[in-house]
Structures are given as C-alpha cells and as structure tokens.
Amino acid sequence: MSRELTVPGNPILADGDYYSTDPAPFVADGQLWILAGRDEAASDVNDFIMPEWQLLKTADPASGKWTHYPSIIKPENVFAWAEQARAYAGQIVEGPADGSGKRRYYLYAPVLEKNSDAEDRFAIGVAVADSPLGPWRDAHPAGPIISQKVPEANKIQNIDPTVMIDEDGRVYIYWGTFGQLRGMELERDMITPKGPERTITGLTGFFEAPWIMKRKGTYYMLYAGNKAGPTSDCTPAVYHACIAYGTAPAPMGPWTYRGVALKPVSSTTSHPGAVVFNGQWYLAYHTADAKDGGHFRRSVALDKLEWDDSVSPARILTVIPTLRPQPPLAPSRNIARSAWATASNDPVPVQFWIKALNNGVVKEAPLPPDMWGSWSPDNPPRQWIEYRWDKPVTINGSRIWFWNDQPAGAGVGVAPPAKWHLEYWSKQGWKAVPGASAYGTQSDSFQDVSFRKVTTRCLRAVLDASTDGKTHAALAVQEWEVLVPAAAPIAVRSDGAAPEACR
CATH class of the missing domain: 2.60.120.260 (Galactose-binding domain-like)
Incomplete structure (x- = not known):
C-alpha cells in the first residue's frame, strides 16, 4: 500500500499521522529513496517506540512529489531471531551485480535479539530483496552478523550500521553509539564478516549515527556529535547533537575531524544520511517539526548539501535547514x-x-x-x-x-x-x-x-x-x-x- 503526496517543504511527512526518523537515502531505478524508521511514542512518553521501517520515494526533490510506503518491514517478520519492534536506524544498499547482471538490495538492520544472554541484546541483521519494496528475507538466517558475541565479542551497543561498497568492490560496515564506533570489512557477498573489528578514532565528539560516503577519493564520515559547551562548534547542550564530519584517506582511517555539517535541530537526536542524486548531493536528517512532533516523534527532512572544493579535502558547507511555509504566529x-x-x-x-x-x-x-x-x-x-x-x-x-x-x-x-x-x-x-x-x-x-x-x-x-x-x-x-x-x-x-x- 502506498500514497502519493505533494509537500511544500520540510518535514516531508508533517501532518502528524506518520512520524519518520533515522533517514537513510539511496538511489534506485532512477529515483531517490529514503528508508526511515517510524516513531510511535505518545506525547508524554520519552522512549523510542519504533515498530517498523517505511520508505519515501521521489523522482525530483524540488517537485515536492513523494510516494510514501508506510510499512515495508517489521523486524519480527524478517528475522526469526528478532524481537518485535525496536526497528532502529537501518540502511538499504544496492549490492553488486551477479553473473546474470541482476542486483539485489541489502538491508542492514539493528534489532533486539531474543533468547540472547548478552548484556546488550541489540544486534545487526541483514535482509535481502530484489526490490526496495521487498519481499524481504533474512540473508543470514543463522542470526545476526554483528552482536556482542559475533563475529568478535564486544561490550558496545551494536546499532546504527552504515555500509559502503568501495570503487574496488570491497565492502565496509561501520556501527556504534554512546561514543563507541567500530568498522569492519565484509566479504563481497555483503553478509559475511571478513574482519577484524576495528575501533574508529579521530572523530571529535562522536556519539552515534555514523554515515560513510566517498567523494573524489576522500572518505567522509558524517555522525551525530555531542561535544557540548558554550564555546563548542557543535552544540551548547549535551542532550542535543549536531551533525559533524571527518575525513580519511582510507576506509579505516586515520580519521580527522573537519567540522559541523548541520547544527542542532528541534529534536535532541540527529541522524544523517547523504547521497548524490542527478549530480546534486542531499542531506537527509530528522527534526521534531511535524505537527505535535517531539524528541521521540521525529520527522524526516531533506536539504541540498554543498561543497567547498577550494580546499583539500573538500569542505562540507554547513547545511541551513529549511522549513515548509508556516502560518503567521497569532498576535x-x-x-x-x-x-x-x-x-x-x-x-x-x-x-x-x-x-x-x-x-x-x-x-x-x-x-x-x-x-x-x-x-x-x-x-x-x-x-x-x-x-x-x-x-x-x-x-x-x-x-x-x-x-x-x-x-x-x-x-x-x-x-x-x-x-x-x-x-x-x-x-x-x-x-x-x-x-x-x-x-x-x-x-x-x-x-x-x-x-x-x-x-x-x-x-x-x-x-x-x-x-x-x-x-x-x-x-x-x-x-x-x-x-x-x-x-x-x-x-x-x-x-x-x-x-x-x-x-
């Protein structure tokens, strides 16, 4: 089931009937897509109530015309080893062509692993489909590819995966939160860890929500940063996050902090996703700007991302969030x-x-x-x-x-x-x-x-x-x-x- 929308600006879904969060943009079939979670917390509940993922699609962001697919995946319907709900920030990546030229789509999904005795049961699974709309099936039915127990024991919360296929065909995955960022190479099957897990450092104020991308030979990592204080270039308040970024000459670093791509928005959390579509880069993020929105009732926004190529590596110009026209405030x-x-x-x-x-x-x-x-x-x-x-x-x-x-x-x-x-x-x-x-x-x-x-x-x-x-x-x-x-x-x-x- 889908619905056609014409929207005058950000957030894309603004009327409060569907909240959308943790955007992960990608390009498929000549369209710009955004995978998003769905917030369902009541207005007086401070918790992430996120039961499923949804999709948005447009042929032209400037047109304001979007197709909304409200419910494409629930964790428990794809991963037999996963609990219901807790459909946290995932990413869809188009995989390499097989021998017949056919490509598949891979969803990297952080979910709660049931029947696990891990201290933190969040784990990352992989689903596969022939279309972004599915049907999706578990690409690794044996269980998650990353958890506190596999492929290596760790003590972090294993969420917020981001994946990149490099120009040489090698595949890299990054994930983490609460100041802990990990990176690892995957086999070219997009599923099997090749290892080892590496601790990523050098990204000042990293909190969560990494997003890996590459431009003109340089690797960029966007992330939610919470280096806080009255003189911080990121955020004055520790609960709020900016979108910061760093660069590296190779997938595993060394990484160097470069600055802020997006200052704090109306929601305390911030989650980036960036993609180039028809020659233009875009930054997807979420805010609390929808009707009756809040820190746990967020909504996806999309704005152009521009570059300063007069310096090397190229600098991301700080994105100024846009907002759909608002009625005048009453006297x-x-x-x-x-x-x-x-x-x-x-x-x-x-x-x-x-x-x-x-x-x-x-x-x-x-x-x-x-x-x-x-x-x-x-x-x-x-x-x-x-x-x-x-x-x-x-x-x-x-x-x-x-x-x-x-x-x-x-x-x-x-x-x-x-x-x-x-x-x-x-x-x-x-x-x-x-x-x-x-x-x-x-x-x-x-x-x-x-x-x-x-x-x-x-x-x-x-x-x-x-x-x-x-x-x-x-x-x-x-x-x-x-x-x-x-x-x-x-x-x-x-x-x-x-x-x-x-x-």
Missing part, C-alpha cells in the same frame, strides 16, 4: 520571544539550554535541554534568569512554568522555588515590579503575575531555592513569558549579538 501579549536570555549561572550546565526559556514550547515530558536549569553539586540559595531587549518595552505581567523532580522543601534534586519575585531595571538600578499579585510556586502549570506598568529594557525573575535547612535544591524553568498590556504581532529574535547589559 500575543507575550514578548519574551523577542528578548535575549541569560542567567546567574551562565554558562548554564550543559544538560540544560538557556534558549528553552523563550522558545514558546512547553512539553508534557520535557528533557533537560527543554528548560533552563541550575543543578550543580553545590546549589546556591538564589538564582536569577534575565531577559534583555534591544529597546525599552512597556510590560505589566509575566507567566512562568517551573519544573521539578523533588517536592517543595527538598534540599536535593530540582524543586519548585521557595519563593520568587520580578525585578526590572530602572535608572536607580534593579527594583521590584510595583503592585505585583501573588507569586505562585507550583510546577507543571503557568504561574501568572500581574503588576503596574513599567517601561524597561531588562527584566529578572529572582528565584529563592528550596531548602531542607542543610542544602539547597536546584531550580528549573521550562518557559518564561513576559506580557505587554495588549496583544501585538510576535517578533522572534534571531541569533546575534547580545543586547547591552543593564548596569
């Missing part, structure tokens, strides 16, 4: 999205993200980078968060959404504040906003405060931490809104230089 009293955010604990701990304060998003089950937070081994009794605007604004209200994992009165973990208040910058310095209503401290809902109008360029929420009398808990805020007297069109601040501090 609102909230002007926080036009502000620049900072905090007393700058630089913010790498598990949190200061930009989450005013991104307009509140999640049912947030992850740490969906909020500002202050957790540290020795939490202080007071913190503040601050908005700065380029020009003075007149405001008379605020709303704040606290997050906690410990109750009020706790001295550990993250707890609601014991109390808090708002201060604005005036010529006399920081002053409490006048005539403020009650400051609520409940979590998991907006706490609304109204006050008499003030005109200022800077506003702070000053938060007193919860304490048990011995130590102080940390604080966390998902979203902080600042309200003007009447609704107006929303201006969203773009990245750029910070406004001058109020002092």
